[in-house]
Amino acid sequence: MNLEDYKGVWVFIEQKDGKIARVSLELLGAGRKLADKRGVPLAGVLIGDRVKHLAQEVFAYGADLLYLYDDPIFHHYRTESYMRAVIDCCRKYKPEIFLYGATSTGKDLASAVATDLATGLTADTTMLDVDAETGLLEASRPAFGGNIMATILCKKDRPQMATVRPKVMKALEPVPGRSGQLIEEHLPLGEEDIRTKVLEIVRETQKKVRIDEADIIVAGGKGLGSKEGFQLIHQFADVLGASVGASRDAVEAGWIEHHHQVGQTGVTVTPKIYFAIGISGAIQHLVGMQNSGLIIAINKDPNAAIFQACHYGIVGDAFEIVPLLIEGFQAALAREVQYGGKV
């Protein structure tokens, strides 16, 4: 393999129902920095059915080029069809660096592509840098449940690939009208070549906001003691209009479903306000919430690690403090209404 043949930074543009995933825009922001440092173009790879109109958005967020595979066979995401498009594109145009969102689709696709191209893939990256001279990508990630950070290199194979966690990189401000080069590709691929079929898609509408989109999160942990104790978290969240989060311990104890779990093996969240109640602050939890705007922690143990990660901390019993918060906040709301002010 001649490493010199591989040039440019690429981002997989994940889309669903004709809408680009936020993480792809974040990666265009991160990719732009890498491309500028290395002095190479930034390209997107977009695959879908009638998605050509998204090209303008990809350019607005920083891409110089867009490789487009637009065909009804790509209507639903399927590993087999998408993988063939990406592999085809890599073999033809040889990128030096290729980034994917660490979503279920991005991870699924990148794993398959890396195996076929026999190249290195770093999972769940949270920091990216590139050596301007050699083009070597430094992809860093939490490892061993977040106990350490590790920098992973792929020295001898190309493209260097990484999946990157959502909400870690920053998207650029879009520049409307910014132009780029659209390269339309075609793949001789028929339905008979694909062994999987999507029979149905079921959207589960949830009453509450998805926790990774919530402005306010009230999260509870082992300190709540029981499923009944955890109800306190729901009550407080209801009063605040917040979403409910949980530590891994609370989820594993069966007090709440997995999709509420915040942390390394759960969801990464960046709400404006995050309450950590009865959560000790294991590193695996901290990596999922430490970028929140305002972090308030309540824990009985004065030595709990969460107090190192919060903005304000209270050493105390949640079952004493939280009811006071509920009562006090409701009273404040009522006062505001009485004096005509909106809260």
Place this chain on the structure above:
Amino acid sequence: MLHIVACIKQVPDTKIIKMNPKTNTMDRSSAPAILNPYDAHAVEEAVRLKNRYGGTVSVLTMGPPPAVKAIRKCIEIGADEGYMITDRAFAGADTLATSYALTKALEKIGKSRSIDLIICGKMTIDGDTGQVGPGIARRLDIPPLTSVKKVVEINKEKGYAIVHRKLEDGYEVVQSTLPCLFSVEKEINEVPYAPLPNMIRAARYQPHIWSVDDLEDVDRTLLGLKGSPTIVSKVWPPEKPKGGEMLTGTPKEQAERIISLLLERKELFRAKEELG
């Protein structure tokens, strides 16, 4: 009769592992070795499918000799056979080299009894990548179905499987030809306590143990550290946050302080009210 193979791994329990602050390395002796929790669900699902459709469940692992313990754990769950590949040549493998070695072992297992379905856990808790399962599927050129949260049907006669794949906002119903590979979510099942006869069988069970010489058509340059495109160049402790302000006073005073902090951000609550 189905032949299902679950790929499993023994891992250190990362929840309680301690770091040596001087060397920045993991003190592996501080953490017990356990069956990767996601893999327990993979084996349990394989056993449930065996009970539903009839067949055999085999488990496969790559690891050092003590990993036999993880295989015994799978026998407790209800697996019939265990295979382990262990050799210095496999050491230091990243996900690409791991999927290669496991694929060679699967090919050998498949020679004596062809494989209909491979099931992997979503990921391991030490590597946290989820890349090995899809890698195996590519190497065997069978469809990979990741994020499986429910198996609707396996039909060996007609050669297909139907599953629910978890999406960020729901799920999709997917049909695939057999053989194929699933990597499963934790929510797919609950792993019950092992029945006593399984525990007795597990205690005495001796798995099939293969070295690299027992595998066929192996390109040794693709194994272990040599066959791994990625290397770890540096490890360091995650940045320690500086710590916040500890509130003092009575619980009531502390609560009042928090409420005033919330009210400084009134706009967050107003937005919600307007939404209804």
